[in-house]
Amino acid sequence: MAENNKNWFARHKIVTAILVFVIIVSAVNGMNGNKSKSDANSNDSTTSKTEKKEAKPASVSDTKKPSVPVEYASALTQATSYANTMHMSKQGVYDQLVSEYGGKFTAEAAQYAVDNVKSDWNANALAKAKDYQSTMSLSPVAIHDQLTSSSGEKFTVAEADYAVAHLND
DSSP states (O other): OOOOOOOOHHHHHHHHHHHHHHHHHHHHHHHHHHHHHHHHHHHHSSHHHHHHHHHOOOHHHHHHSSSOHHHHHHHHHHHHHHHHHSSSOHHHHHHHHTTTTTTTOOHHHHHEEEHHHOHHHHHHHHHHHHHHHHOOOOOOHHHHHHOOOOOTTTHHHHHHHHHHHHHTT
């Protein structure tokens, strides 16, 4: 009797597995069937797919988000990283984006990125100033010079002034 129960249980597991498989296949085919029906309906129409896209009204998300070339979007992503994690100046970010050793972006893509990056340039200058103060023990005048130097950080004079004024905050 125990052996009959084992055989029944083994057959029951096989039947259950087959049923689960059939249900999954049916569900997948059902989804594909709906897709092919809609494709068939669109093929019956005399309007091409491109004409349908043109005739479709713009969605709210389409009107809010202007189309930006991929290179510009990539440059903006890098610019955001440089500005907000490395605390670079606007000019420093631009130079890094166009550098042959950096992003190698076009001048137009780099300009788009620095024009659209969301960063607090005064805060970046202050972060760099505090770094110079703590790691190199530079005087405020030397820090200001390093922040505004064309071979240094390339912050504006106003951003460097802000940083030096707030060094001890």
